[in-house]
Amino acid sequence: MHKVKEWLCNNKIVAVYFLFSVIIEMLGVFSVEGNPFISNPFISLGILLFICSIALCLKSNRKRFIMCAILLVIQAVADLAFAVLYDMTGQYFDYGMLNLRNDAFGILESIPMNLITFYSAVVFCVFFVIFSMRIIRKQRMVQTSRIGKMLCAGTAAAGIVLTGAVLYSNNSIKVDRYEKMIKNKQKSSYSSYGIIGNTVNEFAKGLIFNETVTLPEEEIEEFIYAEQSVPSEYFGVSEDNNVVVILVESFEWFSYIDSEEYPYGLHLSEEDKQYLFPNLCKFYDESVVMTNFHSKEKTDISETISILGSYPSDTYVDYDFPNNTMPYTVPNILREKYGDDISINSFHDGFKTFYNREKTHKSFGFEMLYDMYDMYDISEQLVKSGKAENATMHDYMADGERNLDSEMIETCKDLMFPKDKKFYTYITSITMHGIYYDRDNLKKHKDKLLEVYTPHAADKKMEEIVMNYVTTVMEFDDALGVMMQDLESKGLLENTTIMLFGDHNAYYQQLSSYVKDIHDFNTNRYYPDLYKVPLMVYDQKVGHRLIDKFMCTSDMVPTLLDLLGINTYSNMYYGQSAFTEGESPMYSRAYGIFVGEGIVGRSLNNILYRSNTVTNEYMEEYKVSATKLVEKIKYCDQIFRQDYFADSKHYRTYIENMKKINQHD
Numbered sequence: 001m002h003k004v005k006e007w008l009c010n011n012k013i014v015a016v017y018f019l020f021s022v023i024i025e026m027l028g029v030f031s032v033e034g035n036p037f038i039s040n041p042f043i044s045l046g047i048l049l050f051i052c053s054i055a056l057c058l059k060s061n062r063k064r065f066i067m068c069a070i071l072l073v074i075q076a077v078a079d080l081a082f083a084v085l086y087d088m089t090g091q092y093f094d095y096g097m098l099n100l101r102n103d104a105f106g107i108l109e110s111i112p113m114n115l116i117t118f119y120s121a122v123v124f125c126v127f128f129v130i131f132s133m134r135i136i137r138k139q140r141m142v143q144t145s146r147i148g149k150m151l152c153a154g155t156a157a158a159g160i161v162l163t164g165a166v167l168y169s170n171n172s173i174k175v176d177r178y179e180k181m182i183k184n185k186q187k188s189s190y191s192s193y194g195i196i197g198n199t200v201n202e203f204a205k206g207l208i209f210n211e212t213v214t215l216p217e218e219e220i221e222e223f224i225y226a227e228q229s230v231p232s233e234y235f236g237v238s239e240d241n242n243v244v245v246i247l248v249e250s251f252e253w254f255s256y257i258d259s260e261e262y263p264y265g266l267h268l269s270e271e272d273k274q275y276l277f278p279n280l281c282k283f284y285d286e287s288v289v290m291t292n293f294h295s296k297e298k299t300d301i302s303e304t305i306s307i308l309g310s311y312p313s314d315t316y317v318d319y320d321f322p323n324n325t326m327p328y329t330v331p332n333i334l335r336e337k338y339g340d341d342i343s344i345n346s347f348h349d350g351f352k353t354f355y356n357r358e359k360t361h362k363s364f365g366f367e368m369l370y371d372m373y374d375m376y377d378i379s380e381q382l383v384k385s386g387k388a389e390n391a392t393m394h395d396y397m398a399d400g401e402r403n404l405d406s407e408m409i410e411t412c413k414d415l416m417f418p419k420d421k422k423f424y425t426y427i428t429s430i431t432m433h434g435i436y437y438d439r440d441n442l443k444k445h446k447d448k449l450l451e452v453y454t455p456h457a458a459d460k461k462m463e464e465i466v467m468n469y470v471t472t473v474m475e476f477d478d479a480l481g482v483m484m485q486d487l488e489s490k491g492l493l494e495n496t497t498i499m500l501f502g503d504h505n506a507y508y509q510q511l512s513s514y515v516k517d518i519h520d521f522n523t524n525r526y527y528p529d530l531y532k533v534p535l536m537v538y539d540q541k542v543g544h545r546l547i548d549k550f551m552c553t554s555d556m557v558p559t560l561l562d563l564l565g566i567n568t569y570s571n572m573y574y575g576q577s578a579f580t581e582g583e584s585p586m587y588s589r590a591y592g593i594f595v596g597e598g599i600v601g602r603s604l605n606n607i608l609y610r611s612n613t614v615t616n617e618y619m620e621e622y623k624v625s626a627t628k629l630v631e632k633i634k635y636c637d638q639i640f641r642q643d644y645f646a647d648s649k650h651y652r653t654y655i656e657n658m659k660k661i662n663q664h665d
Helices: 001-012 010-034 042-056 062-091 093-106 115-138 147-173 177-183 189-193 193-207 217-224 271-275 278-285 297-307 330-341 354-362 374-385 405-415 438-453 460-489 508-516 527-531 551-564 616-641 650-659
Strands: 242-248 287-290 343-348 369-371 422-428 495-503 535-538 545-547 586-587 594-598 600-601 606-610
Touching: 010 042, 010 062, 010 115, 010 189, 010 193, 042 147, 042 193, 062 115, 062 177, 093 193, 147 193, 147 369, 177 600, 177 616, 189 193, 189 369, 217 616, 217 650, 242 297, 242 551, 271 278, 271 438, 271 460, 278 460, 278 535, 297 354, 297 422, 297 551, 330 343, 330 422, 330 551, 330 650, 354 369, 354 508, 374 405, 405 422, 438 460, 438 508, 460 495, 460 508, 495 551, 508 527, 527 594, 527 600, 527 606, 535 551, 535 586, 586 606, 586 616, 594 616
Parallel strands: 242 422, 242 495, 287 545, 343 369, 343 422
Antiparallel strands: 287 535, 495 535, 586 594, 594 600, 600 606
16 A cells, blocks of 8 residues: 555656546536446546556656646547537437538537536646646656556556457457347447547547448349338329429427427417418328328438438448449439439539538439529529519528528429429428527518517527527428419429428427427437427328328338339338338437337337337337348448449349339239
């Protein structure tokens, strides 16, 4: 004990650095997870042992202080950054996010400060500086013996070996990652490895252990063609219809639907809702409404799934596979069926380069992606040609505001809905993108809202955010009205299928959590409801009905192809038609969780939330269907990584087989 005390006395700076580093890491994890304990801390511990060993080899306390202070600040800043990332998006850091680094600054408009991490980092860093300066004044140099140096070298080596062994164990290709998706009982990334440990693990996975097992082509082919889709009672009812798919940014039911699920919504009367949202109310009353539809993805993933019907598990299509050959997307299927007799275009009143859309949309099968710059040119041409008296599209983005969806559709409606040929049109909105604040270009909507609603909530700040969100929905209502009126005036409405969905919940500024009174995994409420967003299909040949079964974004493509009377190979798609009885569990690529009716899990054996209404029988059915989903994900990963259909033989086989199963007598 005497020697231990003597050692600690001579090496106080390093000892305190070790202690503070551990505390800052635990507090960072606590700020995210609500629990400071790390179940597998060995990556961080190995790194810390290595750093401390290097510091102990320095004879100067000043040099020790400088080294440890810099590293402690770096750790504190990193912990704060990743805690803030989680607060903003609900995502843990993964290596694939580096692909999004150029786009990230386009969405960081308001950074919420994680107070626990921030104040703990400041306090401990300041205290370390004060403590170390006092030590330096008393003892500038430290004597290190030969044995001490050998121990330091051994400890450094042990730290490296420990870290390397854990990284290899976590990421070796011998580990079946799909088996882990089913059976893994590991906690969340930060609870398992810590924030720094997870970061190092992700970099190791991306830079070193990035090999994957490659399945034989024959095995992939067998899987692709093993199952055909099952036609529903509505199969082919809308054959040869035009198609419009609208991704509505952050669209939530509580904007114009009242329910016990939304205790902190505005609770407008039916008369007021008809006044504020006339087009959405009419659309709802005349559409097939999926009342139990869920999405928990970022916009780029939701957009891709609604076009492809699938998504790889650990990469990003827009960045890792932008030039892949994908004959199974809806645009490519329709192009193969109709050739040049169909117009297939996408529209987004943001930047076409954002999320690398400009490249991927070509691979998806779109002729053209029109972005806001194209729309400004079109607006100018409309004025010059005399078709419009004034500019139909304004550059609100230059003033720091979102562009208006109604102006996008007004400007592009003849391109979106041509009268001279069939069309598949994909529209990605932007007006409802957070954050939510008073905007000059939405002032008329805010004034209209205040005609019928008087602020009265106890939480004035959150109520104001809700009101500002509602004004964005009112603007989208205008956009919907422009579209429906144009289709009707051209005589196209009765032969057009319109699929309208929310890409994810309104998580900006914790809006969705506030309105639904859902805050964390420990809630007694139905946590999956946080991801419940609208999906409506307008089709006069189907009419109005409500579908209450659990659904997710991957069900959209099978539903659309079912209505259009196109048989498919169901293993290429994660979901199934809304008009069939079966349910499709959701696996969120962005968040690494499974979601089912009343169920949220990190794996099938690691259930984070289970509603009291979930029976054991349903749970078993859920596990069976989720296991089948994992099998599809496994092969989907291979199809993307190998660019399977780039091989002309595989491409021709797919096209020929699709023709065979779609031959009509």
